[in-house]
Amino acid sequence: MSDPSLDELIGAYRAVADRDRRDAEPTRGRVLQAVEARASRRRWLAAAAVVAAVFATNTTVWAFYTGRLDAPLAAVRAVFASRSSSSAEPASDSARARAGAPASTDLRRDTATAALAPGSPEEAAETVEPERSAATGSAEDAAETASRAPGRSATTGSSRDDAPMARGRSAGAGSDRAPSGPAPVAPSGPSLDGEAAEPAPAEPLPEPDPLAAERAAFTRAHAAHFRGSSWAAALALWDAYLADYPRGRFVPEARFNRAVALLRLGRRDAARRALRAIAFGEANGPHRGDANRLLRALDEGRVATEPERARSR
Amino acid sequence: MTSRVRDERAEPARADGAPDVDDLVWRLRAGERSALAEAYDRHHQALRSFARRLLGEPEAAEDLVQEVFVRLPRTIRRFEGRSSLRSFLISVAVNECKHHVRSAIRYRRAKQRWGMQRVVEPPPGPAERQRQHEMAALLGRGLDALPIDQRMAFVLCAIEEHTSPEAARLLGVPEATVRSRLARAKKRLRAFVEAEGIR
Numbered sequence: 001m002s003d004p005s006l007d008e009l010i011g012a013y014r015a016v017a018d019r020d021r022r023d024a025e026p027t028r029g030r031v032l033q034a035v036e037a038r039a040s041r042r043r044w045l046a047a048a049a050v051v052a053a054v055f056a057t058n059t060t061v062w063a064f065y066t067g068r069l070d071a072p073l074a075a076v077r078a079v080f081a082s083r084s085s086s087s088a089e090p091a092s093d094s095a096r097a098r099a100g101a102p103a104s105t106d107l108r109r110d111t112a113t114a115a116l117a118p119g120s121p122e123e124a125a126e127t128v129e130p131e132r133s134a135a136t137g138s139a140e141d142a143a144e145t146a147s148r149a150p151g152r153s154a155t156t157g158s159s160r161d162d163a164p165m166a167r168g169r170s171a172g173a174g175s176d177r178a179p180s181g182p183a184p185v186a187p188s189g190p191s192l193d194g195e196a197a198e199p200a201p202a203e204p205l206p207e208p209d210p211l212a213a214e215r216a217a218f219t220r221a222h223a224a225h226f227r228g229s230s231w232a233a234a235l236a237l238w239d240a241y242l243a244d245y246p247r248g249r250f251v252p253e254a255r256f257n258r259a260v261a262l263l264r265l266g267r268r269d270a271a272r273r274a275l276r277a278i279a280f281g282e283a284n285g286p287h288r289g290d291a292n293r294l295l296r297a298l299d300e301g302r303v304a305t306e307p308e309r310a311r312s313r
Numbered sequence: 314m315t316s317r318v319r320d321e322r323a324e325p326a327r328a329d330g331a332p333d334v335d336d337l338v339w340r341l342r343a344g345e346r347s348a349l350a351e352a353y354d355r356h357h358q359a360l361r362s363f364a365r366r367l368l369g370e371p372e373a374a375e376d377l378v379q380e381v382f383v384r385l386p387r388t389i390r391r392f393e394g395r396s397s398l399r400s401f402l403i404s405v406a407v408n409e410c411k412h413h414v415r416s417a418i419r420y421r422r423a424k425q426r427w428g429m430q431r432v433v434e435p436p437p438g439p440a441e442r443q444r445q446h447e448m449a450a451l452l453g454r455g456l457d458a459l460p461i462d463q464r465m466a467f468v469l470c471a472i473e474e475h476t477s478p479e480a481a482r483l484l485g486v487p488e489a490t491v492r493s494r495l496a497r498a499k500k501r502l503r504a505f506v507e508a509e510g511i512r
Contacts, residue, residue, distance in 0.1 A: 005506055006499065009455075010472055012448035017365040024357050027375050028350070031382040035349055038383075 070247050078210055211249065217241045218250045225257050231306060235261040252278075256287040263294070266305035272298060338398065341389045353382050356399050363403055367410060367468045369453040373417040380413075381406050396482065404483045407469075411461055418457045455505040459498055466494035467502070 063069045209215075221237035228234055238258035242251065259274035275298070278291035285291075297303045304312070340348030357378060364374035381388075381402055392401050456464050462484075469480040470491065477495075481488040 006503060009448050009452040009502075009506065012445040013369075013452040014366065014472055016446055016449035017369070018362060024361065027379050027382075028353050028357070030379055031353060032346060032350060034379070034383045035386060036346065039344065039346075 067247050071249060074211065074249065081210055214241075214245050214248050214250070217244060218248070218254065221254065221257070225261060231261050231264040235265060252286050256290060259291070259294070263298075263303065264306050266307040268298065268305065335394070338389060338392060338394070341386060344386050349382065349385060352385060352398065352402075356402050357382070359399050360402050360406060363468075363473060364406060364410070364413075366472045367406075367465065368413055368417040369456065370417040370420060373413050373420065377406055377410055377413045380409055384409070400479075400483065404485070407465060407483055410465075414461055414464065421453070421457060451506065451509060452502070454509065455502045458505055459501060463494045463498035463501070466491050467498035470495050471499070 060069070217237075218241055221234060221241050224230070224237050225234040235258060238254050238261060241248065241254050242258065245251065248254070255274065255278055259271050259278065262271035262274055272295065275291045275295045278285060278287055279295055294303070337348055337351060341352060360381060361374055361378050364377040365371060368374050368377065384405070385402070388405050392398070396404075456467065459467065465484060466480060469475045469483060470477065475483070477488045477491050481491045484491060
């Protein structure tokens, strides 16, 4: 009885609260209805998720087989390569040669590609690095253009004249390439003579950028096309690039520039075939409009080739 | 036999004597609609009574009951069988009730502002019944003035007559905390009643 008034209030509160007995059925109905609605919503979501997963899988598979995933995969590979190169200990050149590491392979490929350019192979080998560094800006621009393109297909878009081009490239370059094996290729001259089998000093080499070789090949062809004097050399370098990197990052630009080089050389039929492959090959190709315009100009006789220009002069 | 032993361990303090079998819990976990209906039929009275005493508003209490049962197919995953299903439902209600308490308080204050002085309409009857309603309304106003933790401790211990350990388990706080909250709630309510008086 220490607190009679509070006890009294509690009793009254309890009695009043319990007196109001509402019908529990409506609440029961609402509960079951809400749970059922939630379950059906979950079923719909699961069905939608399955459909979305199937769609995403199919799209990914399609993109993979049509080469549209190459650029993202290459970017991912580049990221992982740069991470592993920062963490892993650099291997010696002879170890690379034993393991068939890509550094030596890329260097050999650079040398072989450069051999197609005018000049001796030694000169070409020496000029690879300066060329690459000097023309990095233009390659970057081209890379930007290529990355802006929504899709790229190297296999579906390749025309009939790509095949002989690739064959010719491999036949021409095969003899120039160094034989595959453990012989390390040093960037300077002395290693090109017979002492190549000697184990190189354990000088750590930086991990190669997987895109560096491709970028260098493109840069060489780009320089020959826009700054060189010989369209034949430019054509050969474009052919080399397309043969070496049929799914490369700059394939659309290379194919279009190759068509232009063919046109400049007066090979109208080959140029027309190459332009048609670009214009009608791949939807949303970055040079589709240019190829169409050039084809129209060709049909209307508004394009003069270099031999025709020379004759008119 | 094993099941029986497990039932007894899981349901040590059944008030209604009916075994709250594991089967119901498993069916609830499996998402059976009939299990939810069965759980509602068994426990809605106890839960509604607690909600009404806690919130003081029949509509808010119905909302809370509905919310607890709608969420039951999910919350049952947290049920470990260490208490009865009824206690578990009440603890879920305790966790969910905060915004219901606030909305009930807002509703009552709005009704008072609009001139509807009597929060609970007294039914026609003798004077004693009317006085009972007035006392209940006074305590309701006093509960509204309490912090929510003290309110829950007071409702569970003083009105629902749970022991301190039970209330501590339901609230998920130490027993001493429940006792101190209860003492503070009683002190404040006494002061409130003295100040307000029965109108």
